[in-house]
Amino acid sequence: MAMLDIKNLTLEISEGDTTIKALDKVSLSVNSGEIRALVGESGSGKSLIVSAICGALPAKWKLTADRMSWNGENLLSMSTQQRREVMRRDIAVVFQNPQTSLDPSVTLGEQLEESIPEEFVKGQWFWQRAKHRKKIAISTMHKVGIKDHNTYLKSYPHQVPSDIGQKFMMAIALVAQPKLLIADDPTRGMEPTTKTQILKLLTRLNQTRALSVLFVSHDLLAIASMSHTMTVLYAGQTVESGKMKHIKKRPLHPYTKALLDSAPSFRKDLPPKSSLPTLKGSIPTLQHLPIGCRLGPRCPRAQRECVVTPSSRRIHDHIYSCHYPLHREVK
């Protein structure tokens, strides 16, 4: 059974008197022990999904879902107290922008230590506990690859380079030993060696501790090498989801195909110096969403029926939303 199970999540943002569906019937699930990739162009709503899962969206935005559950418990209807407990013990989040997600007036060390659940800290007296807490903090820092713990424990967020900030976010998330880690673009702008380090760490935790990961990224290569399953998002709609190897071998949705084709590393038969095939146009802004299938205006296979939103169809555990998927001939 899926640990995190989201079905038909819809998020309506109202600005003035217009209401926009920033997320439209998004479905996403993360099974126990799997790494799921969430891919999509910039502005497709990935970070909104992340915020929706951890309940960090502004209260005035309308969030509805047919199902949004954590281990069978409904996240939307549970009390604030229960929800907090889930976030504290089970789900950890690395937000996209590490520099703004860290409190500027508190040292990194304090922020890391406050995230350690009380039950992990041994010792009867507060100084014993403080010492143990510090020990946990330091070992977590080493784990995410921060060697110089003495300097950084006492630093403020603005004093450290951005990759240390990103690693700290990772450390803060991992120190509570969560069951699910949601990482929103955790390796953005990192150097290749640092990036490999982080990706390896995630893979290792996934294998040894059965940590499930929801991995949001732009880096198709990293995603393809480490994730088991993938969900593709386009302009706030899920277009395709399924096993990584199935999608890679045979994408069913035109958008997924365009996405994969645009990454040179997936094309073995690419002749030298050829231009990469891409979809024409760019992702629509939320104010100018087309009706029906949101890919419509850019889709090479679009037909008249595409003005009706395609429902999601399923072949085994491969789900797609398209009237004319790639395995069917277009008349």
Place this chain on the structure above:
Amino acid sequence: MIQVLLRYVVLFTITLVVLCAMSFSLAYLFPGDVLENLTGISPQNEFQRAAIARQLGLEQNYFVQFYYYLERLLAGDWGYSSASGLPLLEEVSVALPATIELSTYAMFMAIVVGIPLGYYAGVKCYSTTDYTLNSLSITTYSFPVFWFALVLILVFSLQLDVAPISGRLSLLFDVESVTGFIMIDILLADNIDHGLAIRDALSHLFLPTVAIGAITTAAMVRITRRSVIDVMQRPYIAAARSRGLSSWQIFFRHVIRNALLPILPLMAIQITTLITNAMIVETLFSWPGIGNWLLQAIYQQDYPALRVGMLAVSALVVTLTIIVDLFNRLIDPSRDRFERGTI
């Protein structure tokens, strides 16, 4: 660190020198005799006049004169009041503490009452409590201080008779002015009943403090509330919440401090308003402070007193502003960044 201190000291000195220069120029701008404006002494004969003029360096250029002026200011020779004939340094050092004392209590009231209320309103933002507090503070903030003080006198002194109308202390108590702060002076005096005297001083303080403090309190509530609401919307609060920290933990560890930092510079601005209000209210309560004193000087066309009084008040305001700013600089870790970034 030392660099920062040095920068503030330089800034402070330059500002004071500019203020002195302005006060010096007043001697020329005011009507009447420059010599009298500078010293407050009217010479009896030409011989005496020539002697004083030489002492002031009046026959030399403005810069030399200004230099002599600064020298005299630093030596404590501020001239004499042309109305009372007393040394101005002495008069100011009696009047200024009275105003500082009043302002301190009003500021204390604003901080102790205003900031917690502001935090409360900010945390409960957009609730009924918040709206009530907010409208109350807007109403109070819009009171003209003069009118508000009169209403207080009307209600508490004339109708209810719970507080005296004017003065600092009942004449029954013979308290010598040592520090100029009435509370300290009472404690220092030895031939009186301290308990009774303090109670009497408090009842005199009550109305002027409330009159001045209420408006600043209202300002504090609004500033704090805004700041708390801003901080609560920051991504790091959402991140802390997603780590499962309780509302209390988030409030104490992440909201209080971050909300306080932007308030401090605004508080410095409030100090200016506060002292201005204090000077206005003093005249209503016959409080022997610098505002009352300056007003008397204006009535009596006591130009030397006006020159020195303005210098003293502006120096006080500048000093307080710089101290608050320095304090703010010392407790806000992220301000390093801006300094390193600027060229």
